[in-house]
Amino acid sequence: xxxxxxxxxxxxxxxxxxVAVMVFLMLRLTPGDPAAIIAGDNATTQQILxxxxxxxxxxxxLQQFFIxxxxxMRGDLGESFFxxxxxxxxxxxxxxPTLSLAFLTIxxxxxxxIPLGVLAAYRQGTWIDRVVMxxxxxxxxxxxxxxxYLLVYIFAIQLGWFPVQGYQRxxxxxxxxxxxxxxxxxxxxxxxxALIARMTRTSVLEVLSEDYIRTARxxxxxxxxxxFQHALKNAAVPIVTVVGIGVALLIGGVVVTESVxxxxxxxxxxxxxxxxxxxxxxxxxxxxxxxxxxxxxLLVDLSYTIFDPRIRY
Amino acid sequence: xxxxxLSRRTVMAGAAAAGALASSTGASAQxxxxxxxxxxxxxxxxxxxxWTTAYIVRNYGYMIYDTLFAxxxxxxxxxxxVDKYTVSDDKLxxxxxxxxxxMWHDNQPVTSADIIPSxxxxxxxxxxxxxVMGFIGSMEAKDAKTFEIKLKEAxxxxxxxxxxxxxxxxxxxxxRVAETDPNTQITEFxxxxxFVFMRDEWKPGDRAVYTKFAGYKPRSEPASGLAGGKVAxxxxxxxxxxxxxxxxxxxxxxxxxDLIEAPSHDLLPLLKADRNIKLFNxxxxxxQYTMRFNHTTxxxxxxxxxxxxxxxxxxxxxxxxxIGDPEYYKVxxxxxxxxxxxxxxxxxEDKLESNFAKARQLLQEAGYNREPVVLLxxxxxxxxxxxxxxxxSLLERAGFVVDMQSMDWQTVVARRVKRDPPTQGGWSAMxxxxxxxxILNPVMAGFFNASxxxxxxxxxxxxxxxxxxxxFARANTAAEQxxxxxxxxxxxxxxxxxxxxxxxYSPGAHRGNISGWLEAPAPVFWNMEKGRGA
Numbered sequence: 001x002x003x004x005x006x007x008x009x010x011x012x013x014x015x016x017x018x019v020a021v022m023v024f025l026m027l028r029l030t031p032g033d034p035a036a037i038i039a040g041d042n043a044t045t046q047q048i049l050x051x052x053x054x055x056x057x058x059x060x061x062l063q064q065f066f067i068x069x070x071x072x073m074r075g076d077l078g079e080s081f082f083x084x085x086x087x088x089x090x091x092x093x094x095x096x097p098t099l100s101l102a103f104l105t106i107x108x109x110x111x112x113x114i115p116l117g118v119l120a121a122y123r124q125g126t127w128i129d130r131v132v133m134x135x136x137x138x139x140x141x142x143x144x145x146x147x148x149y150l151l152v153y154i155f156a157i158q159l160g161w162f163p164v165q166g167y168q169r170x171x172x173x174x175x176x177x178x179x180x181x182x183x184x185x186x187x188x189x190x191x192x193x194a195l196i197a198r199m200t201r202t203s204v205l206e207v208l209s210e211d212y213i214r215t216a217r218x219x220x221x222x223x224x225x226x227x228f229q230h231a232l233k234n235a236a237v238p239i240v241t242v243v244g245i246g247v248a249l250l251i252g253g254v255v256v257t258e259s260v261x262x263x264x265x266x267x268x269x270x271x272x273x274x275x276x277x278x279x280x281x282x283x284x285x286x287x288x289x290x291x292x293x294x295x296x297x298l299l300v301d302l303s304y305t306i307f308d309p310r311i312r313y
Numbered sequence: 314x315x316x317x318x319l320s321r322r323t324v325m326a327g328a329a330a331a332g333a334l335a336s337s338t339g340a341s342a343q344x345x346x347x348x349x350x351x352x353x354x355x356x357x358x359x360x361x362x363x364w365t366t367a368y369i370v371r372n373y374g375y376m377i378y379d380t381l382f383a384x385x386x387x388x389x390x391x392x393x394x395v396d397k398y399t400v401s402d403d404k405l406x407x408x409x410x411x412x413x414x415x416m417w418h419d420n421q422p423v424t425s426a427d428i429i430p431s432x433x434x435x436x437x438x439x440x441x442x443x444x445v446m447g448f449i450g451s452m453e454a455k456d457a458k459t460f461e462i463k464l465k466e467a468x469x470x471x472x473x474x475x476x477x478x479x480x481x482x483x484x485x486x487x488x489r490v491a492e493t494d495p496n497t498q499i500t501e502f503x504x505x506x507x508f509v510f511m512r513d514e515w516k517p518g519d520r521a522v523y524t525k526f527a528g529y530k531p532r533s534e535p536a537s538g539l540a541g542g543k544v545a546x547x548x549x550x551x552x553x554x555x556x557x558x559x560x561x562x563x564x565x566x567x568x569x570x571d572l573i574e575a576p577s578h579d580l581l582p583l584l585k586a587d588r589n590i591k592l593f594n595x596x597x598x599x600x601q602y603t604m605r606f607n608h609t610t611x612x613x614x615x616x617x618x619x620x621x622x623x624x625x626x627x628x629x630x631x632x633x634x635x636i637g638d639p640e641y642y643k644v645x646x647x648x649x650x651x652x653x654x655x656x657x658x659x660x661x662e663d664k665l666e667s668n669f670a671k672a673r674q675l676l677q678e679a680g681y682n683r684e685p686v687v688l689l690x691x692x693x694x695x696x697x698x699x700x701x702x703x704x705x706s707l708l709e710r711a712g713f714v715v716d717m718q719s720m721d722w723q724t725v726v727a728r729r730v731k732r733d734p735p736t737q738g739g740w741s742a743m744x745x746x747x748x749x750x751x752i753l754n755p756v757m758a759g760f761f762n763a764s765x766x767x768x769x770x771x772x773x774x775x776x777x778x779x780x781x782x783x784x785f786a787r788a789n790t791a792a793e794q795x796x797x798x799x800x801x802x803x804x805x806x807x808x809x810x811x812x813x814x815x816x817x818y819s820p821g822a823h824r825g826n827i828s829g830w831l832e833a834p835a836p837v838f839w840n841m842e843k844g845r846g847a
Binding site: 031032033036037038039040041043044045046047048051054066082083084085092093094149151153156157160163164165166167257260261263264268269271272275276277 | 358359360364365366367438479496497500504516517519520544553555556557559560563564565567569598645693720721723724726727728729730732745747766767768769770772
C-alpha cells in the first residue's frame with residue numbers, strides 16, 4: 001500500500017510539470033498583454049514597452065519559463081502583475097472562502113443525496129422515487145446561476161433570512177460564517193445532490209436484490225440497518241467515485257458561485273486573473289487545482305480499500 | 314417488511330428549526346451607522362494613481378491624496394492645498410503658498426519640498442504634464458510653505474494642469490514617495506487627503522477600506538465639485554467588490570450596501586421603481602463614445618477615407634444601441650464635450666448625419682480599393698458591446714468592406730497597440746469611451762495627439778494639428794484657447810484622428826438615507842452623510 005501511494009505521488013510530478021508547461025505556453029500564446037492593460041488609454045508605445053520590460057515580458061519565452069520554474073522549485077510562485085502582493089499571499093487570502101464553500105457543499109450534498117438515493121431505491125417505482133428522480137433531472141438541467149438568483153430572490157430579498165452576497169470569515173464567528181455560506185452552498189450542491197442521489201439509487205437497487213440482504217432481513221435486522229449497514233456499504237464504491245468526481249468538479253462550480261455571491265475565493269481570483277492576464281496568478285492557481293485534482297483521485301482510490309476489502313494495492 | 318417512516322411532524326419540525334436558525338442569525342447585517350458601504354465600477358488592484366490611468370485608481374487617489382488646485386462644480390479651477398498664489402507681470406513666475414495645517418497621514422507636515430517631486434513624477438507620466446513641463450524652466454522651494462515655478466515661455470495651462478481633474482491627477486505625495494521612479498509602482502501609501510487607506514484591510518477582490526483622517530484640515534469654503542472643503546462626514550468608507558451587477562442591485566435593495574457608483578443601464582428601471590433608492594447623476598459632463606483609427610495602415614492611412622467615416626456614422630444609432638434611454642444620452646457634435654468651455658460645432662455641422670451618398674463620393678475620390686476595415690469588437694463590457702455592430706452596419710451601407718472581429722476587452726487592449734498590418738494581427742478601427750473630464754481640451758485629450766510614434770495607439774501624424782496644439786498650450790486667454798480649439802476641431806473634421814460618437818451618462822444609485830453626494834468628474838466621498846433608516 002505504501003509503495004503504491006509513493007508511486008502515485010511520484011507520478012504527480014510529470015503530470016504537474018506537463019500542466020506547468022502547457023499553462024505557461026498557452027498564456028503566452030493567447031492574445032492579451034498585461035502591460036497594455038496597466039498602461040491605459042493614453043499610453044505611448046514606449047510606455048507600454050517600459051512596463052513590459054519591468055514585468056519581464058520582453059525576455060524570450062524560454063528564459064521566462066525557466067525563471068518561473070526556478071522560482072517554483074524554491075517555493076516562490078512569483079508576484080502578481082497588478083496587486084503589489086505575492087501570489088502565495090493572494091492564494092492564502094482566498095483559500096479560506098473556497099475551502100469553506102467546498103466543504104459545506106460536499107457535506108450538504110452527501111448528507112442530502114445519499115439518504116434520498118437510498119430512499120428512492122427502497123421505494124422504487126413509488127411517488128417518492130419519481131419525486132427524487134424528477135429533482136435529479138431538474139438539478140442537472142438548471143444552470144447554477146439561475147438557481148443562485150432564484151434562491152437570492154426568495155430567501156434573501158423576499159424573506160430576508162440570508163444575506164444577498166458576501167462572505168464572513170470564520171474568525172468573525174461560526175454563526176455569521178455559516179449564514180453567509182448557506183445560499184451559496186445550497187446553490188452549488190444542487191447539481192451534486194442530483195448526481196450522487198441518482199448514483200446511490202442505482203447502486204443500492206443492485207445490491208437490494210442480493211442474497212445477503214435477504215439473509216439480513218431473515219435474521220430480523222431492522223430496515224434501517226439493512227439499508228444503511230448492509231446495502232449502502234456494499235454499494236459504496238461507485239458512490240465514493242462519484243463524490244470524488246464531484247469534489248473535483250467543484251473547482252469549476254465555485255467560479256460561478258463565487259461570482260454570483262461575491263465570495264472572495266480562489267474561483268473569483270481565477271476569473272479576475274484571467275481577465276487581467278495576470279500570468280503568475282493564473283499559472284499558480286491552475287497548478288494548485290491540478291495538484292488537488294490528482295490528490296482527490298488518489299484519496300478516492302485509497303478509500304475503495306475501506307469499503308471493499310477485496311481491493312488491494 | 315418494515316417501512317421507514319418520515320412523519321410530517323418531523324419534517325415540519327426540521328423546516329421550522331432551519332427557519333429559526335436562519336432568522337436567529339439572520340438579523341440584517343447592517344453596518345454601523347457611520348460606515349459607508351460602496352460598490353465601485355471595478356476592483357482596486359493597483360494603488361499608484363500616477364503609474365496607471367485606471368479610473369478606479371484615480372478615485373482611490375481622491376480618497377487619500379490632495380491636490381494643489383481642483384475643479385469646482387462650475388468647471389473653474391480653484392486653489393485646494395494652495396492658500397494663495399501670485400503671477401508675475403510677464404506671466405513667467407508663479408509663486409505658491411501652501412495652506413496652514415496640511416498634514417500627511419503619518420502626521421508630518423506637508424512642505425514645499427514634497428510638492429516639487431510630486432509634480433515631477435506626475436508630469437513624467439501624464440501627457441498634459443509633459444506638455445506643461447516643456448514650459449517650465451525651474452521649480453524651487455522657497456521655504457516650507459512657499460514654492461516657485463519659473464516658466465521659459467508663458468502658458469495658460471499651468472494652473473489648469475495642476476488642477477487636472479481626471480487621470481492622471483497631479484496628486485501630492487511625501488517627498489520620499491514622490492521620488493520613486495515614475496515607471497515603478499510606489500510601495501508606501503501616505504497622502505494628505507481626507508481619508509486614510511487601510512492597507513492591512515485591503516483585500517483585492519473583496520474590499521478596500523478607508524477611515525477618516527482626523528488630522529485633515531478642510532478649506533473653509535463649502536464643497537463644490539472636486540474643490541472646496543473636503544469634510545469627511547463618515548468614519549469609514551468600504552469599497553466592496555460585487556462583480557455581478559444584478560447582485561449589487563439586490564444588495565442595495567436589501568440594505569447590505571449604501572451606494573453603487575455606476576449600475577448598468579438595464580438595471581436602472583428596477584432601481585427607479587424602488588422608493589428606498591435614489592439615482593444621482595454625479596458626473597454631469599458624462600462620457601463620450603469614440604471610434605479610433607489606425608492611421609499607419611490602409612484604408613485609414615488616407616484622410617479622405619477617414620472623413621468618409623465621419624459622414625457615414627451618426628451618433629443617435631450608437632447611443633440607442635448601447636444606452637437606450639434618451640434620459641441618459643445626448644447627441645453632441647462638440648469634440649471637447651457639450652457643456653464645457655470649449656464646446657464648439659465648428660467643422661461638424663454636416664458630419665455625423667449618416668450621409669451615405671457623400672461618404673460613397675469621398676470613397677470614390679480617395680480611390681478606396683475595398684481594403685477590409687478590421688474592426689475590433691469588444692464583447693464583455695456592456696457599455697461597449699453594441700458599438701462595433703452598429704459601426705459595421707453603417708460603414709457597410711456607405712460602401713466599406715468590414716471585417717468585425719469579436720474578442721474580450723483585454724484582448725482589444727492588447728491588440729490595439731500592435732502595429733502589424735490588419736491581416737497579420739493588426740487592426741483598422743476600434744471603439745472605446747472616454748470620461749468627459751479627460752477630453753476637455755486638445756492638449757489633455759490623448760486622441761488629438763498627432764505626433765506619430767509619440768502619440769497613443771492609432772499613431773496619427775498631422776503637423777497641422779500638432780502646430781495648433783502647441784499654439785493652444787501657449788494661449789493665455791480663454792478666448793484665444795477657444796479659437797484654437799475651434800481650428801483644431803475644424804482640422805479634425807477634414808482629417809479625423811478619431812470620431813466622437815455621442816455623450817452618455819451613468820448615474821449612481823444610493824439608499825435614501827445617504828445625502829451629500831457631490832457633482833464632480835470623479836466620485837468623491839467627502840461631504841457624504843449617512844442618516845438613519847432607509
